Amino acid sequence: MTSFLTAFFSGTAQGAIYALVSLGLVLVWRGAGIVNFAQMGQAMFTTYIASQLIQHSYSYWSAFVIALISGAALGALVDLGLMRPLTSRKNSQLLNSQSMRTTIPVIASLGILGVLKALAGIFWAGEERGFPSPVAPNAIKIGSTNLAITGFDLFVIGVVFLTLVLTTIFFTKTGMGLAMRASALNPEVTRLSGIKVGSVRTLGWAISGTASSLAGLLVTPRTNLSPNTLDLLLIVGFTAAVVGGLTSLAGSVLGGFILGYVISFVNVYSAPENVFIAILIFLLLALFIRPQGILGSKEVRRV
Amino acid sequence: MLAISNLVTEFASVKALNGVSFQAKPGLITTVIGANGAGKSTLLRTISGLERASSGSIKWFDQELTHKSVESIVRSGIAQVPEGHAVISQLSVGENIELGGLFRKRIARGDLAIATKEVYELFPILYERRNEAAGSLSGGERQMLAISRALVSRPKLLLLDEPSLGLAPLISAQIISIVNDLCRATGLTVLLVEQNANTALAVADHGILLALGKVVADLPAKEMIADSSLRAAYLGY
Amino acid sequence: MSKRREHKIIGLRSTLLSIALFLFFILLSQQFDPYNQSQLANIATLLIAVLSITLLTGASGQISLGQGAIMAVGGYGSALLVTRLGFSMWISFILAIFISALFGLFLGLAAARLSGPYLAGTTLVMALAIPSIAVRFESFFSGDVGLSVDYGMPPVWLTNLVGEISIEEWSLYVVLPFTAAALFAVLNLSNTRTGRTWRAVRDNEVSAALSGINIQRTKVIVFVCASGLAGLAGALYGFRGLVAPSVYPTDLSLTLLTAAVIGGLRSIGGAIFGTFAIVFLPDLIEKITKNLAIPETIGNYLPALTIGTLLLLTVILNPRGAAGALEHIRHRKKH
Numbered sequence: 001m002t003s004f005l006t007a008f009f010s011g012t013a014q015g016a017i018y019a020l021v022s023l024g025l026v027l028v029w030r031g032a033g034i035v036n037f038a039q040m041g042q043a044m045f046t047t048y049i050a051s052q053l054i055q056h057s058y059s060y061w062s063a064f065v066i067a068l069i070s071g072a073a074l075g076a077l078v079d080l081g082l083m084r085p086l087t088s089r090k091n092s093q094l095l096n097s098q099s100m101r102t103t104i105p106v107i108a109s110l111g112i113l114g115v116l117k118a119l120a121g122i123f124w125a126g127e128e129r130g131f132p133s134p135v136a137p138n139a140i141k142i143g144s145t146n147l148a149i150t151g152f153d154l155f156v157i158g159v160v161f162l163t164l165v166l167t168t169i170f171f172t173k174t175g176m177g178l179a180m181r182a183s184a185l186n187p188e189v190t191r192l193s194g195i196k197v198g199s200v201r202t203l204g205w206a207i208s209g210t211a212s213s214l215a216g217l218l219v220t221p222r223t224n225l226s227p228n229t230l231d232l233l234l235i236v237g238f239t240a241a242v243v244g245g246l247t248s249l250a251g252s253v254l255g256g257f258i259l260g261y262v263i264s265f266v267n268v269y270s271a272p273e274n275v276f277i278a279i280l281i282f283l284l285l286a287l288f289i290r291p292q293g294i295l296g297s298k299e300v301r302r303v
Numbered sequence: 304m305l306a307i308s309n310l311v312t313e314f315a316s317v318k319a320l321n322g323v324s325f326q327a328k329p330g331l332i333t334t335v336i337g338a339n340g341a342g343k344s345t346l347l348r349t350i351s352g353l354e355r356a357s358s359g360s361i362k363w364f365d366q367e368l369t370h371k372s373v374e375s376i377v378r379s380g381i382a383q384v385p386e387g388h389a390v391i392s393q394l395s396v397g398e399n400i401e402l403g404g405l406f407r408k409r410i411a412r413g414d415l416a417i418a419t420k421e422v423y424e425l426f427p428i429l430y431e432r433r434n435e436a437a438g439s440l441s442g443g444e445r446q447m448l449a450i451s452r453a454l455v456s457r458p459k460l461l462l463l464d465e466p467s468l469g470l471a472p473l474i475s476a477q478i479i480s481i482v483n484d485l486c487r488a489t490g491l492t493v494l495l496v497e498q499n500a501n502t503a504l505a506v507a508d509h510g511i512l513l514a515l516g517k518v519v520a521d522l523p524a525k526e527m528i529a530d531s532s533l534r535a536a537y538l539g540y
Numbered sequence: 541m542s543k544r545r546e547h548k549i550i551g552l553r554s555t556l557l558s559i560a561l562f563l564f565f566i567l568l569s570q571q572f573d574p575y576n577q578s579q580l581a582n583i584a585t586l587l588i589a590v591l592s593i594t595l596l597t598g599a600s601g602q603i604s605l606g607q608g609a610i611m612a613v614g615g616y617g618s619a620l621l622v623t624r625l626g627f628s629m630w631i632s633f634i635l636a637i638f639i640s641a642l643f644g645l646f647l648g649l650a651a652a653r654l655s656g657p658y659l660a661g662t663t664l665v666m667a668l669a670i671p672s673i674a675v676r677f678e679s680f681f682s683g684d685v686g687l688s689v690d691y692g693m694p695p696v697w698l699t700n701l702v703g704e705i706s707i708e709e710w711s712l713y714v715v716l717p718f719t720a721a722a723l724f725a726v727l728n729l730s731n732t733r734t735g736r737t738w739r740a741v742r743d744n745e746v747s748a749a750l751s752g753i754n755i756q757r758t759k760v761i762v763f764v765c766a767s768g769l770a771g772l773a774g775a776l777y778g779f780r781g782l783v784a785p786s787v788y789p790t791d792l793s794l795t796l797l798t799a800a801v802i803g804g805l806r807s808i809g810g811a812i813f814g815t816f817a818i819v820f821l822p823d824l825i826e827k828i829t830k831n832l833a834i835p836e837t838i839g840n841y842l843p844a845l846t847i848g849t850l851l852l853l854t855v856i857l858n859p860r861g862a863a864g865a866l867e868h869i870r871h872r873k874k875h
Binding site for chain 3: 029034035037082085086100102103104106107108110111112113114115116117118119121122125231232235238239242246273274275276277279280283284287288
């Protein structure tokens with residue numbers, strides 16, 4: 001029973017982080033039709049910024065906020081500096097072919113990933129370092145009995161829950177949220193409504209950058225920080241997004257939590273070295289059984 | 304007044320519009336008719352900025368529209384209702400309408416509320432179904448929604464692309480007559496593209512006949528209806 | 541021109557080009573020291589894998605971030621056949637093609653109905669998962685230690701024929717016939733009707749489907765062919781000495797993709813150029829860092845930085861890569 005509860009709570013906390021990553025991927029995919037493989041590279045970079053600030057005796061929370069802001073800025077920069085010029089070029093013969101229009105941004109995002117990792121290695125020597133958390137990672141005690149949940153797990157779940165609530169309010173209650181959903185669903189009608197679809201997309205990249213930056217801050221106290229630490233997170237986040245249906249924001253969050261439980265239960269009841277295989281099997285099963293995802297719809301999937 | 308002169312729009316060196324010139328007078332309905340592929344939709348899409356003109360000019364009073372972005376054209380009071388009842392079917396009816404006025408939210412919040420109330424009065428069925436997904440509407444209701452989305456932006460020029468396409472005759476006549484009433488009551492300028500020449504000419508003040516990207520006739524609507532040789536030559540009936 | 545005649549000409553051209561490539565590598569190796577000879581063998585090996593990407597992405601528009609993982613499948617396949625079942629090296633190379641093609645079939649069936657990014661992500665997951673499979677089933681795949689395999693010694697008839705040859709030269713001689721054959725196959729495929737079908741799918745799926753092409757089947761077939769090639773490359777790559785997870789890291793997949801992209805995804809000449817670039821670039825950078833006395837902590841990351849920058853510059857300046865740039869210049873001169 002205790003191991004079940006441990007698996008459940010740590011699965012919830014991990015799943016919360018995966019949900020952020022997956023949400024970030026889906027936001028950009030819906031808005032721009034691009035899977036941003038550089039996303040966790042951006043997050044790695046902003047987490048290094050936070051780590052650097054903390055080393056220079058900034059407080060955890062000011063470093064936290066600055067990392068989130070740089071996450072947003074980096075996301076917007078990737079869109080404005082690279083993706084928008086790339087996808088708007090119509091004359092290039094290569095981009096006239098349909099499949100190349102999806103392939104070229106993927107390659108570009110891999111280029112960014114490579115550059116960010118190399119830069120992080122050069123700036124920060126690339127050695128693995130720890131990253132602090134504001135809450136001690138000990139199990140919570142009531143009286144003398146240890147609960148199966150740690151204070152850090154609670155912190156992660158709390159922060160992500162708050163983020164998801166704010167995101168939901170943003171998308172369902174504000175005009176900008178409506179504009180964002182509309183741009184993703186039908187750019188032409190949205191432009192004809194006088195909305196600057198390009199700027200809305202850039203905002204999507206910025207929010208995605210912030211979400212993944214947050215994921216980086218929340219995961220590194222456990223995993224430590226190096227230029228490659230967050231690669232795994234991208235893979236899991238991608239799988240979560242596919243399971244959730246790539247087009248659905250709610251689905252992406254759901255997919256994140258499902259992956260959290262799968263990985264956590266495999267860790268507790270099987271062995272850590274089975275985690276990768278479990279992810280691969282899970283992804284292939286999802287693709288074979290329900291390629292449109294749990295909440296994705298078939299007709300809106302981009303070809 | 305909308306003044307179009309020598310407008311050329313090309314798709315991969317095919318001239319969909321090949322030197323189109325005409326004027327649409329303010330407060331009146333001008334209809335553009337012609338066979339399939341005559342360039343009617345391309346004309347509207349070029350005016351609204353969705354397609355880029357290769358040469359020529361589009362002027363709305365003294366504003367040059369030719370190379371402006373879609374957003375800024377919409378913001379200067381020109382709204383297009385695109386072909387095929389274009390609404391966002393995954394959004395609710397209310398959200399579709401809200402979307403049309405979104406850019407005015409900061410500049411004219413009060414008037415936006417009035418405009419929204421007016422379109423709901425114009426199409427009460429949309430108010431009843433405001434919380435349902437736009438995809439669940441019938442074809443006629445979708446067209447009403449598409450027009451409402453355009454109207455809440457308080458346009459001075461309304462571009463309508465084949466509003467009767469795929470609708471039952473009774474419903475399309477109802478929609479056209481609502482547009483007609485609106486034009487007469489508010490002084491809205493309307494540019495109506497139609498394949499169904501009879502329906503369009505019946506309400507229009509002026510008719511433009513397009514064929515292969517060129518204007519072949521530019522006449523008051525009454526004269527165009529009467530000219531059976533024109534219709535025989537270009538519309539085939 | 542009749543179809544048969546066209547095929548004959550294409551066949552002749554591919555044969556001549558493949559022989560030319562073969563001779564070019566042999567002649568080049570005569571100028572090189574042993575280290576660069578082994579680098580040349582690496583190029584000949586990796587070229588097969590890069591050609592598999594040219595085939596997959598350039599000809600049908602699918603993108604794989606996991607060609608390295610498919611190489612691992614071929615590598616493990618052939619190494620197991622040789623070490624466990626006592627197969628001859630040459631037969632194991634041929635069988636590696638079929639093993640990885642079969643693997644590609646399974647993967648292709650999962651991913652072919654999906655658009656580019658799905659395939660990219662799925663293959664990336666695979667690239668990360670394959671090493672852990674080798675560790676998980678340690679008794680079978682020998683875990684992190686891996687399986688030791690090598691090209692063996694040059695046969696007597698060859699040394700009688702051309703005199704004493706070094707291990708490095710022998711590795712080149714083993715690989716080159718396969719490289720030439722792979723080039724021949726890719727040239728033939730991309731110039732025949734099959735190749736045109738693939739390009740139609742690449743350029744516009746809807747219109748390809750309307751002209752009666754079965755999109756999903758075509759995509760799966762391309763994926764299977766590309767996997768077979770990558771598997772062959774993986775087998776040859778492993779027989780340099782070791783088949784282990786560390787031989788086929790995720791970075792290998794990305795490096796291969798880089799080679800294909802910077803050379804030009806649609807050009808076979810570009811694939812050759814790109815492969816030379818990715819193999820010799822790290823050496824070149826190392827030389828420069830040594831000469832400029834750049835500290836190792838920075839120097840270690842310069843190859844990755846260069847490759848990332850090259851990828852970005854290519855997609856920004858000329859998505860058709862070096863081959864596209866060359867064509868552009870030639871085109872300009874004509875006018």
